[in-house]
Amino acid sequence: MAFEISSQDSKTKARAGFLKTCHGKVATPCFMPVETKGAAKFVNQGELQEMGVDCFITNALLLSFKPGLETIAKAKGLHSFLSWKKSIFTDSGGFQVIDENFLVSISDKAAVFRDPFSGRKERITPERAIGIQNSLGSDVAMCLDDQPHYGRSKASIAQAVSRTLTWAERCKTAHSNPKQLLFGICQGGLHLDLRKKAIQRLLEIGFDGIAIGGFGIGESMDSMLRVSAKLTPLIPGSKPVYLMGIGSPLELVRGVAAGIDVFDSCFPTRVGRHGLVFTREGILRLEKQAFKHDFSPLDKECSCFVCKSYSRAYLHHLLRLREPSGLRYLSHHNLHFLQELLQDCRAAIRENSFRKFARDFSKSFQKH
Numbered sequence: 001m002a003f004e005i006s007s008q009d010s011k012t013k014a015r016a017g018f019l020k021t022c023h024g025k026v027a028t029p030c031f032m033p034v035e036t037k038g039a040a041k042f043v044n045q046g047e048l049q050e051m052g053v054d055c056f057i058t059n060a061l062l063l064s065f066k067p068g069l070e071t072i073a074k075a076k077g078l079h080s081f082l083s084w085k086k087s088i089f090t091d092s093g094g095f096q097v098i099d100e101n102f103l104v105s106i107s108d109k110a111a112v113f114r115d116p117f118s119g120r121k122e123r124i125t126p127e128r129a130i131g132i133q134n135s136l137g138s139d140v141a142m143c144l145d146d147q148p149h150y151g152r153s154k155a156s157i158a159q160a161v162s163r164t165l166t167w168a169e170r171c172k173t174a175h176s177n178p179k180q181l182l183f184g185i186c187q188g189g190l191h192l193d194l195r196k197k198a199i200q201r202l203l204e205i206g207f208d209g210i211a212i213g214g215f216g217i218g219e220s221m222d223s224m225l226r227v228s229a230k231l232t233p234l235i236p237g238s239k240p241v242y243l244m245g246i247g248s249p250l251e252l253v254r255g256v257a258a259g260i261d262v263f264d265s266c267f268p269t270r271v272g273r274h275g276l277v278f279t280r281e282g283i284l285r286l287e288k289q290a291f292k293h294d295f296s297p298l299d300k301e302c303s304c305f306v307c308k309s310y311s312r313a314y315l316h317h318l319l320r321l322r323e324p325s326g327l328r329y330l331s332h333h334n335l336h337f338l339q340e341l342l343q344d345c346r347a348a349i350r351e352n353s354f355r356k357f358a359r360d361f362s363k364s365f366q367k368h
């Protein structure tokens with residue numbers, strides 16, 4: 001079995017376990033950094049390895065545009081090309097459905113995207129999205145989905161759910177790489193009835209894991225977590241649950257409490273480049289004058305090289321001057337912080353003390 005739960009917290013839905021892929025075990029709950037074009041911005045693969053990252057997610061569609069499947073095949077596959085020996089998830093391109101600069105049109109048959117590099121129109125069917133991921137050889141492939149914009153009418157969201165489920169069936173039929181796991185994606189916005197039906201259908205089709213997609217685009221954290229917590233009990237324990245596009249510290253801890261096993265987001269590196277720093281006492285805006293003479297580390301308990309070597313004052317100075325090294329340090333720290341946070345979550349689950357851990361973290365994080 002690809003997924004195994006080794007510890008279950010008795011007071012919350014949090015669980016710890018392992019997702020087994022052809023490139024090793026991924027300890028869950030886990031957070032995956034995002035390498036949209038094959039690189040985490042300002043952070044290299046060696047750093048990810050050192051901070052204990054077991055897997056990241058990259059965008060199969062964009063990689064198929066540039067450098068192209070031929071180059072990656074000549075490099076002997078995605079792992080070798082990206083110089084990463086552990087697990088890799090690939091997103092099919094579904095997220096681009098909500099990007100108006102990218103999506104040209106969408107119908108039940110296919111989505112037409114504009115290749116952002118060449119401007120050429122590309123027709124992406126579920127079969128093509130899976131074919132690309134099969135040939136890239138990622139460890140986990142994602143179905144092509146139709147992600148509705150936040151704030152759409154229920155009828156419009158229902159249509160996206162129905163299209164996503166038809167596409168999920170076509171993805172499952174087209175999938176032909178036995179070394180690769182395939183996850184189905186549930187859409188439905190904040191409508192629990194639509195989401196429940198979607199999950200039921202995905203379980204009937206039969207996937208290795210279930211992803212909850214379509215969040216992190218405008219809804220409140222509370223409503224997203226309320227819906228997610230009602231969905232996780234519907235999914236058998238043999239299937240990991242992946243909450244897509246979520247990556248702020250508090251959301252992760254509360255997501256783990258709701259029974260989520262896998263998260264990903266470009267949030268930690270994106271906000272890091274804008275001077276927002278994760279700490280156990282909340283998110284700091286490092287550009288503020290208050291840090292000019294603050295010679296303490298970004299976070300006292302963080303074991304990353306940035307916190308061990310540099311002060312808030314020095315990093316404030318680099319940030320004010322937009323020095324590339326400063327942006328790199330903050331991106332590194334934020335990713336490292338989340339890896340440590342998930343390690344702490346896993347330890348608390350194993351000790352059956354996750355509820356206390358989550359309460360203490362939440363209290364400390366919201367202190368300021």
Ligand SMILES: [Zn+2]
Pocket residue numbers: 298299302303304305306307308333336337
């Ligand atoms: Zn740090």
